[in-house]
Amino acid sequence: MAIAYQSKNFDIFLRLGYHKIMDGIKRKKGTALPDSEAPSERNNDIYLGLQNNLPPPGNRIGNKKSAKNYGKGFLIFFIISFTITLFWVIFFSWKIHSTSKKIIITNDNNSSFVSSLKSIVAPIITNKREELKGEEKNRINILLLGAAGEGKAGKNLTDTIMIMSINTQTKKLALLSLPRDLYVKIPETKSYSKINSLYQYGLSNNEGVETVKKSVEEITGLDINYYLIINYDGFKKVIDDLGGVNVYVERDIYDTRFPGSNFSYETFKLEKGLHKMDGETALKFVRERHNDPEGDFGRAKRQQNMIQAAKSKFFSFRTLLNVFALNKILDDLGNNVKTDIQIDEIEGLLAISREVDSQNITNAVADAWEKDSLLKVSHVFYGNIRAFILVPRVGNWSEIQELSENIFDLDAIRRKEAEIEKENVKITVINQSSDRQLASKIRDLLESKMKFKSVIVKSPPTPDIREETAVYDRTGKNKIFSLNEIIKKLPARLPPEDSGIIDAREDSDLVIVLGRDLEEKYSFEEDSIEEFNKAQELEF
Structure with missing residues (x-):
């Protein structure tokens, strides 16, 4: 606002000086100002008001001093504004650089702060940026994985498996959730497992996220361009750093068997309606499944709603101008997130994300509720233990x-x-x-x-x-x-x-x-969704 106000008055000052000079020239020649060069009626009040506050026309020294002082003040204001902006650009470039060293798994550890600064500032100056993977096909697919994290029950089992797709032409966003109990072939083996165990399998075999990434690509037929993994602590802290998020709860939630600390239970309840959730409440909201009639599929829908709410809050004007919040978000992301998005690609993804219509997101969940659902409930035996699984209702993916x-x-x-x-x-x-x-x-x-x-x-x-x-x-x-x-x-x-x-x-x-x-494709006996949900409730 201050810059716009100063610019407007400076423009008036220049136009006023122009008319005064032209007036002096015409007076020497004994001619009147033509209509095209005279102050317009629209600006007449402004023109006269400023004239009354200026030294008399004969006081040339006063005129020169006023112009000089005004120009000097504007120059000082510009220098201060530029310096502050430059400081924050350098600070956040350093912050992003240091954070990227922690979260980017495939990052070049020899990259310097200067190269990081160039990759962040260059798109702002030149209006050009690094082309993102998938942009040539007008679609970027990002695999989102959520796990408990080290030191917690479940550790690296990914109970959230979601593909976020961005249409770079229409600026639309879509979220597709895959259930954690999906029974899949472990890539490059003859063995099968639930899909939520593949990330842990990859870590144990020095393959990292590649195992689950290959499986998701086979199931969906998509090219996964990027991935991002966040743990419980990171999720809670980011929501708190945003100042909480507003989420509409579609039905009352009352669960007396929500997993608590030290393998205990606690009660989690929320009433139907709009809630501003802090990090702890938001995490419980996206993890809850015992009291949801749709079970794991209802949980997937709530996770998608939370992502929409968090995205809207992050890209709000208030958040982007809060340097302290952004600084805290970057700190918390650095300790709790892993990704393969490179530092020179971050600006491009943020630019595209800002343009996406948050109110028009397509949400889809692969479920097993009806006879025409994509999946069906079945089971396998691990020794004498009967484990419920989800398989495609037709003979393939x-x-x-x-x-x-x-x-x-x-x-x-x-x-x-x-x-x-x-x-x-x-x-x-x-x-x-x-x-x-x-x-x-x-x-x-x-x-x-x-x-x-x-x-x-x-x-x-x-x-x-x-x-x-x-x-x-x-x-x-x-x-x-x-x-x-x-x-x-x-x-x-x-x-x-x-x-x-x-x-x-x-x-x-x-x-x-x-x-x-x-024969093998249709060998899985179909169980009821009621049996599946009951087994889910008995799980800790």
Whole structure:
């Protein structure tokens, strides 16, 4: 405000001096000022008011002193403002440099403070910045992981697994949460585990975050450009540094078995409505799942809401001007966060994040609530212990990949589903696998999950066992949406011809011949969501 006020008066001062000089020249020539050079009526009051406070026109020395003093004062003000700004730029450049040494895992430890200063200041001066990974595809994907941290129960088990995607063209943001109980293949092994254990597995095998990163890329089909890991202490401290965040609680929460210190229980309660949460309350809010009817999936939604609230608070004008808060945030991040975002990329990410519409964020959670959900509940045994897991309802990760790809345009999925409904295909299933129950499982999947209305099962023409599943198209590709859906999600291949396996009298549009390749994919027995939630409540 002070700079704008000084600039305005200085401009008036210059215009006034111009008119006084021109007036003197014209008077010497005995001519009047032309209208174009005379003070306008709009500025007349200002012009006359300033004239009354200036020395008489004949007092040349007084005029010169006033102009000189005013210019000197403005110069001093400019120098002081510039010095203060420069001081804070250097201070925060040093702060970011020192913080980056702690949090950036792949950071070059030989990088100097001067190089860090250049990387931060250069974009401000030149209006150019380092291109971020993913910008060439107009999409940046950041893997967000939340863990308890060293010295706490759970340690490096990541109970928060979320992909934050930024559309750099539309400036839209999307959050996709994956449940911690997702049963996945450990990359580059033949073993399986829950996805929340992969970060700890990577640390134990000197692979760091790469193990869980590769798994998330396989599940979602996305290229993960960056990752960020934060522990409980870091989360609480940052929320407190922001002065708390405002979050709307959609339902009353009352949990008498919330995990406390030293393996104890405590009561956590919140009433429905808007709350300003401090760090401790915010952490409990995003961890709570016992008293949520949606269990782990409800927790994922609350975590997404918290991220939205924290982002809005961080990029608020008040926070960005509070140097003490920013300094404290950087201190707390340095001790509790790990990332591969380089120091010369931070400015670019902050610039894009500031432009993102915080009120228009797409939130998605891969859940197992309904028959048409992306996942289903099942179990495996570890010795005599029955452990509940989540697996894809179809035979692969194709549905999660479809959601990930279209998360900025979910209508694309709905449009495809509408086309499938219009095609109204007739499907015949023939089981030539060694699993006699496979045909009924596939029929149930096609009807309840994929919404096909006409599905029948027929006996195989021969007792031969087939290795690969195939779908035969008898429409001449006139029902392409349904055909592609089955090929991609079952999955199945499309042979060039039926090789005589299909009865010529068959009137179905599509004939699916099941092979042994689907037996393992559909071997998981489905359990109820109620059993799953009950097991979650019994967990400490």
